[in-house]
Amino acid sequence: METATTAHELRFRSLFDPGRWYAFPCDVQGRIRIDVLSEAARASLASVESRVGSELSSPEIVRVLADA
Numbered sequence: 001m002e003t004a005t006t007a008h009e010l011r012f013r014s015l016f017d018p019g020r021w022y023a024f025p026c027d028v029q030g031r032i033r034i035d036v037l038s039e040a041a042r043a044s045l046a047s048v049e050s051r052v053g054s055e056l057s058s059p060e061i062v063r064v065l066a067d068a
Helices: 039-050
Strands: 004-013 021-026 060-067
Touching: 021 039
Parallel strands: none
Antiparallel strands: 004 021, 004 060
16 A cells, blocks of 8 residues: 655746746755755756746745655
């Protein structure tokens, strides 16, 4: 039997396309553990953070269900 647990994501929403966002796993305070991200994910996070305010919104912490 599968159960679901609560996890969190830090989401950066597109300012121009309401259905598009970038999400990274985080804790309840919005902290991302950079050391557990892949090299590609770290590069993506850096790119996303550089576009906040021009293409993307400030991040928000979102609760999501994750498979346990």
